[in-house]
Amino acid sequence: MSEAVSLALREQFATPTQQRETASIGMWIFVVSETMLFGALFVAFAVYRLSHPHAFDIGSGEMELTLGSINTVILICSSFTMALAVYNAESGRQGWLVFFLLLTVLLGCIFLGIKFTEYYDHFLDRKAPSIWFQYHGADAPQVQMFFVFYFILTALHVVHLVVGLLLLLLMVIRSLARTFTPAYHTPILMTGVYWSFVDVIWVFLYAIFYVPGFHIK
């Protein structure tokens, strides 16, 4: 076993493979616990949506279709670049590993920039729930409820995305320090699992918040 691998291998594990499988199990348990967190909010959204379908369609019609669609493509591309980072970590190509990690960070930052532009537009349109909210239709309280869900769920997603960006930057630093080898790159694999999970949440957010209002616009 090389020196780098033996240094990365914790004493309770016999082989790097055993360590990687144990880390994967822990990561998937974490992903399932996150599913429960988002799942509860998705179910609450479903209950309100079934109770007020027309008002929620009106709320969805206020979404920025172009920005939301661009963000979906950006996040899918970032999952792809993260997968390529994992691929290069497996091959031991340090340069490409750092390149794809940084590309993923860049795409994540673009996503955040677009998301905050959307938030700013909603704020200017007086669609931020609370005392700033303004809607002159019959279902104003229900439309506001749509925006309550929109801001809570997307903000929770943004928090997860920021954590993902910090993890990616940590991986960049560790890659530059040549911590990872083809035999040991478990943290890169786990960061990839987390980043793709952030993408999983977004595709559902896009489906429930943006798509129903397309035809209204």
Add this chain to the structure above:
Amino acid sequence: MKTHLVSLKGYILTWLALLALAGLTILIGFANLGQFNILVAVAIAAAQASLLAAVYMHGLFGTTLIRVIAAGGIIWFLFFLTLVLGDYMTRGWVPFPGK
């Protein structure tokens, strides 16, 4: 020794499939299907999530225990969704004395 969990071709094909499904979601959005718009969009999102979990999160290539954990999460969510919506959607089906 097997170096890669997923081949480069596998990653690229998954990426293209995810983009194609995103395009399909946009097209579905422009069609007026009434309340079915959101159902179809969520079904496509579920297909995208399956691809992401299977290939990019390596769920398909993990140990059996990982698959059991992932399946447990999905089954928990479906139970939760079914029971809660079952409760809300059937309220009023049976007349309650005094209500």
